[in-house]
Amino acid sequence: MSEYAHPEVLVSTDWVAKHLADTERVRVIESNEDVLLYATGHLHNAVHVDWQTDLQDPDVRDYIGQKPFEALCSRLGIRPDTTLVFYGDKSNWWATYAFWTFKMFGHADCRVMDGGRAKWEAEGRTLTTEVPKYDSTDYSAEKPDPSIRAFRDDVLAHMQDGGALVDVRSPAEYIGEISHAPHDPASEAALRAGHIPGASNVPWSRAANADGTFKSREDLEAIYLEEQDLDPKAETIAYCRIGERSSHTWFVLKYLLGFKDVRNYDGSWTEWGNLVGVPVEKGEPDDDGDLDD
Amino acid sequence: MNARLQEIADELASVPRDLQVELLLEHARQFPPLPDRYQAARDAGLGRVHECQAEVYFFPEVTEAEGARVVRLHADIPGHAPTQRALVGILIDAYDGATPGEVAAIPDDLLRQLGVSQLLGPQRQRGFAGVLARLKHGVAEAAGS
Numbered sequence: 001m002s003e004y005a006h007p008e009v010l011v012s013t014d015w016v017a018k019h020l021a022d023t024e025r026v027r028v029i030e031s032n033e034d035v036l037l038y039a040t041g042h043l044h045n046a047v048h049v050d051w052q053t054d055l056q057d058p059d060v061r062d063y064i065g066q067k068p069f070e071a072l073c074s075r076l077g078i079r080p081d082t083t084l085v086f087y088g089d090k091s092n093w094w095a096t097y098a099f100w101t102f103k104m105f106g107h108a109d110c111r112v113m114d115g116g117r118a119k120w121e122a123e124g125r126t127l128t129t130e131v132p133k134y135d136s137t138d139y140s141a142e143k144p145d146p147s148i149r150a151f152r153d154d155v156l157a158h159m160q161d162g163g164a165l166v167d168v169r170s171p172a173e174y175i176g177e178i179s180h181a182p183h184d185p186a187s188e189a190a191l192r193a194g195h196i197p198g199a200s201n202v203p204w205s206r207a208a209n210a211d212g213t214f215k216s217r218e219d220l221e222a223i224y225l226e227e228q229d230l231d232p233k234a235e236t237i238a239y240c241r242i243g244e245r246s247s248h249t250w251f252v253l254k255y256l257l258g259f260k261d262v263r264n265y266d267g268s269w270t271e272w273g274n275l276v277g278v279p280v281e282k283g284e285p286d287d288d289g290d291l292d293d
Numbered sequence: 294m295n296a297r298l299q300e301i302a303d304e305l306a307s308v309p310r311d312l313q314v315e316l317l318l319e320h321a322r323q324f325p326p327l328p329d330r331y332q333a334a335r336d337a338g339l340g341r342v343h344e345c346q347a348e349v350y351f352f353p354e355v356t357e358a359e360g361a362r363v364v365r366l367h368a369d370i371p372g373h374a375p376t377q378r379a380l381v382g383i384l385i386d387a388y389d390g391a392t393p394g395e396v397a398a399i400p401d402d403l404l405r406q407l408g409v410s411q412l413l414g415p416q417r418q419r420g421f422a423g424v425l426a427r428l429k430h431g432v433a434e435a436a437g438s
Contacts, residue, residue, distance in 0.1 A: 034347070035413055036321065036375040039314045052414025089373060117373075242416070 002217050005258025010214065011111050013120050016085055020044050023134065027082050031098035032089040032117070041127030043087070043120065047076045047134075051094045051244065055101050063144070063266075069105050070139045077134025080108065087113035087120070091208035097247040100264055104149060106142025112251065118212040148250070150237045150263040152271055155196065156278060164236040165199035166228075168249045169269065173241070174201040176282035190273025196239070197281040200228045204245040207252045220257055232259045239265035239272070294406065295395050298387035306408040313412055321378035325385060327352075327369035335369050342427045347374035349381060349424055355393055355435040364391050364432055376413070380421055383407070384428060393436035396429060 004010060019026045020043060028046040030038050038048040049055065054072055057064050064072070078084065084102060088095035092112055099110050113120070121127070150158070159165065167174050176194035195201065206223055209215055215223075224230050236259055238246040243266030253259040272278060294302065301320075305313055327335060331352045334340060340350040347370060354365040366389040370378050388396055403425060404410050404418050413421075 034374055034376045035417065036314060036317055036379060037373060039318055040321075040373075040375050050414065052416055053412070056414070 004214075004217050004256040006255040009111050009255045010114050011085060012114055013123055013125065016043065016087070016113050016120075017125060019083075019085075020046075023077075023132070025081075025083055026085060027076060027078050027134075028085045028087070028113075029076075029095075029098060030088055030117070031086055031094045033094050034089060037089055037117070039129065041129050044126060044128050044130075045132050046087075047132060049076075049098050051097050051101075055098060063101055063104065066105065066141050066143060070141050073107075073139035073141070074137050077137055078107075078139055079137050080139065083109045083111065085111045085113055087116045089117050091118075091205065091212040091248070092116040093204070093248050094244065096251040097244045100148065100247040100250060104144050106145055115211055115213040122211065147261075148254075148263055150239075150265040152265075152267050152275065152278075154263070155237060155239070155265050155267075155272070158235065158237055159196055159198055159279075162198060164230055164234050165196050166224075166230070166236065166238045166246075166249060166253075167195045167199040167201050168204040168238060168240045168245050169195075169201070170203055171201060173269070174199075175284060176280075190269055192273045192280050194273075194280040194282040195269075196272055197279050199239075199281075200230065201285055202228055202249070204240065204248045207249060214252065214256060217256060220252060224253065224257060230259075232257060234261075236262045237265050238262065239268040241269045242266070243268045294398075294400060294403070295387060295391060298383070298399070301383055301387060302407045310412060313409060317379040317409070317412075318375060320380075320382040320386065321375040323386070324370065324378045324382040325367075325389075328367055331367055331369070342424050347377040347420070348372055349374075349377055351424075351428055351431055353428060353431040353435055355432065355437075362393055362436060364393055364396055364436075365389060366428075376417065377421075377424070380404075381424060384425075393432055396432040399425065399429065401425065 016028060023045050028043055029049050030042050030046050031049050031051055032038060035050055055063055084107060086095040086099045095112055095116060099112055102110050172178050174195045178193060202223060207215055207220060230236060236253060238249045240246040243264055246264050250262055250264040253262045305316055335350050340352050342349040342351060350369045352367040356363050356365055366385045368381050368385060370381060400406050404413060404421060410418060
């Protein structure tokens with residue numbers, strides 16, 4: 001088994017269990033799709049960060065700004081040198097979203113607990129409903145780092161240059177049969193269905209095992225490098241519908257496979273599929289091995 | 294909203310956010326089990342609300358009781374989905390045994406009226422809008438209107 005490109009970023013449930021008491025240096029953060037899940041029981045000493053109510057601006061379609069981010073970290077007793085460990089429900093789908101957001105603000109040491117909540121519970125480890133309280137810090141963040149975030153104009157230019165794009169939505173969304181996820185409300189639909197021209201289609205969940213852990217490096221290489229022919233040295237942009245599923249794929253490409261320059265397009269299909277005048281492609285990928293082998 | 298829903302809304306509106314979470318979890322814990330007669334249909338994937346991120350299955354019925362039509366609400370939410378269990382649990386609590394007319398009159402902005410929109414954030418509210426629309430549609434169909 002070859003190691004991941006950045007193995008230090010992924011920690012095991014064992015590692016977390018051993019570090020739970022080290023609240024001086026380590027802060028464990030739970031981020032879920034379900035906002036009440038943390039309150040039903042969580043890891044001892046873990047704090048809760050909600051992807052919507054904590055990380056998104058309530059008015060503008062954007063992430064929170066630098067000041068609210070600093071306030072959030074200060075409230076959670078985080079210092080710039082604190083090791084952060086993210087975990088959550090659904091194969092760490094939202095944990096990687098929070099991870100990406102903290103990286104955008106330049107937090108140095110961020111990690112993900114492989115397998116998330118599901119694996120921790122499956123192993124019969126302890127959960128508590130006690131909410132920890134930490135002394136406030138005076139956190140100062142970096143200005144948001146645009147190098148891991150793609151905006152629509154970047155994506156358009158990237159597409160025109162024939163750059164690599166990974167659409168991580170379901171095949172039905174990618175093909176353009178439907179303009180919203182099969183399990184999502186139509187009110188989140190875009191006015192046009194399909195995908196950004198030239199994008200490959202790799203549903204995000206293909207990177208996860210049934211127990212919520214990430215697939216091995218070999219298995220991931222077989223999907224992204226061999227089957228999809230993506231080049232780790234080439235600029236790559238991942239997108240989905242609102243940028244959460246693609247944070248998971250962004251994490252996989254950047255940290256597990258060592259892609260040099262990968263960005264998450266958080267505007268994703270709800271922006272692209274509503275933009276006036278941008279090109280939209282429909283149908284199956286035309287040149288990828290997975291459909292014609 | 295009917296009297297029972299109003300009661301639940303008033304209770305939620307009168308407490309701070311931390312207690313709102315506790316109240317919602319209480320509703321999630323009281324979520325009634327799916328009757329045996331619906332298990333097979335659920336296992337076959339019938340009744341699934343596809344507009345929602347969580348797995349939600351609805352089996353609304355309209356029965357005759359003493360000359361009046363009564364709505365019976367049965368639902369199942371497998372897996373770890375306390376938020377949906379709480380919200381759907383509130384609907385069942387308030388509308389199981391109600392009339393089809395009462396169900397039709399459930400406000401579409403129910404979450405805002407319950408005072409929990411801020412707790413949930415915008416994306417989750419849209420998921421619940423799908424659940425509510427499905428419930429109203431299912432009851433209207435069962436009532437033959």
